Amino acid sequence: MATEFEELIGFLSSPSPQITKAAVDIVRGLTGSEDGLKSLAHYANVVLPSLSRLLAGPKEVSEPAAEALVNLSQDTDLARKMVEMGMVKIAMEILYKPESGISKLLVMLLVNLTQLDAGIASLLQTEDEKMNGLYVMKLVRSFCRSSSETSDDPFEHVASILVNISKQEAARKLLLDPKRGLLKQIIRQFDSSSPLRKKGVSGTIRNCCFEAESQLPNLLLISEFLWPALLLPVAGNKIYNEKDTSKMPLEVGSALSIEREPVTDPEIQVQVLEAIYLITLQDAGRRAFWSVNGPRILQVGYEDEQDPKVMEAYERVGSLLVDNSGTEEPSTEKSN
């Protein structure tokens, strides 16, 4: 004799659209509460497949189904089960179906699923040699082509997906691969007005810098995009004089010669300082940093800084540069 709850769950797969609609709305409501989540978790093996099937349906059922899944995926065990049943692939397929209408929710679902290593592997498609990296490329393209100008910015949360996956070496290698040019595209989003996008960019760059030892060229050779993203947030609020900016590359120098919005996000500042630290740990990275007058920028930025965590991050880079100074100026031997 099925309980009421079991009946409800059964209705998710009902042939009648009105019944499934009613059922999915109720289930979505349940995912909003602790108790509801617990009860549903018991029946995960039935609930999850049923909900994922509804994702392919019309918006009136796919939307609540997606919302329910997003809520459910906040639980690690349920997230793992979802990854195991191929939820990443399902989400990606529906995401790129025209007019699926639930893009934002699907992206948020992927954010939660990529909190798990298995979810990351699934998104990277590491097992499939031909398709390897295809999902990531698609997401990056969508991230970069859309913007926060549109009313709901459905791909905004790709920023968080990128931060999540870049915790794994395989993802970092993919993003740094110069032939695909993914990091170059992502860095441009740094100018966005959306704090989420900005944070995603700085977090992703910082993670990628963990590859600095083996992949320094792939970071340094996109310098015209990299340095502005790393240096502007920690350059302080003053206008720089010509003596200083003349030693900087154009993109950085011209931005620092004018009035600009004060930087307000300490998390981003700490992240870019950590990225700079990782780069300057490498000989060639230090050299490149000196060549763009980086240390001077940090000096000026530090003067105005108040946040203790950010100050600590400045100091860490500073002491690394001091310890290793004296070998950084470009050496030119003239010979006729």
Added chain:
Amino acid sequence: MALWMETGSEPTTQSEKDDLEAIEALKHSTALELKENGNQYVKMGKKHYSDAIDCYTRAINQKVLSDSEQSILFSNRAHVNLLLGNYRRALMDAEEAIKLCPTNVKALYRAAKASLSLNLLVEVKSFCEKGLEHDPNNKELKKLAEEIDLRRLEHEQREAQVSRAVAGAKDLVSAIEDRGLKIGKAMFQELTGLRKPTLDNNNILHWPVLLLYAEVMSSDFIEDFCETDMFSAHLDMMFSDTCPPLPWDKENNYTRESIELYYEAGSGVCLSKSKLLRYLLDGTAASHVESIDVDEKDATEGLNYGISAGEGSKWVKVGEKRTLHDVLKEPNFIIPGIPVFYVVSKRSSFYKEFKAGKWVPPP
């Protein structure tokens, strides 16, 4: 006399047995005599070596001597073959001698010498070692063994140098390809010599860069221009206030503010991967290497880019605030072996002529 016995028939009578014994004894003394003759012939010098061989051979063919005596015969013949330069035959004889008597140190020595001449270094070593087992103080064997060790070491070191050079050049080729740079035939080699780009331990490229003062065709070098450096930094150093003016620049036209840098666009043909590898190996330990494995799947052999020199070359100005990498990766820049930049001064009267495209670099 029962000299020729039919096959299958055994000597049965005592007299038949006696006869056979007598024959054996005769053969035995013949063999020994032949050996003595052979030894004498050797002492008589080069002209008689083939006679010596003949004697030893006949002695061997008597097939009556004991193994140890037979071994000496083979060993002696090996010795003469060595003297005659028949190293293969000497080795075979020596090996036969060793087979018959493994403690025959002379034979082992001769086998080692023959192997040495045949460049069979491993065999030389093993014969020496066997010989030294039986005669640990044998000076000649010791000397040979040492010589082999030395030769082996030298060989290995050379091989290591060569493979290092090849690996280094291959890394450079990869780095150049990864950056999408185009390298063409080297120009001005009388000025550049054997200078090559290098990769530092962070895999960043460093280039030697040639600066040509077009007006007088004088040259300067930037020995180490890191690809992440900006041009302005190097120019600041070269034309700083403390630097003396260029000796030929009588009017002091070439100052930091007045100079401009240009590169020649689209001149020449891109080297194929294997030609590029050859070029990079030129002047290194591996410059003689015959064939190198090169994956030519993205062959860019002989791609001709637009304008060729002399046809009104296109001069592209270099923005000083750009990094070397940025400029080198320009699609119309074919690096002539190593990068070449032309320096002109806005203040000089030569400037107009240059900008109008009327000047062409001399061949």
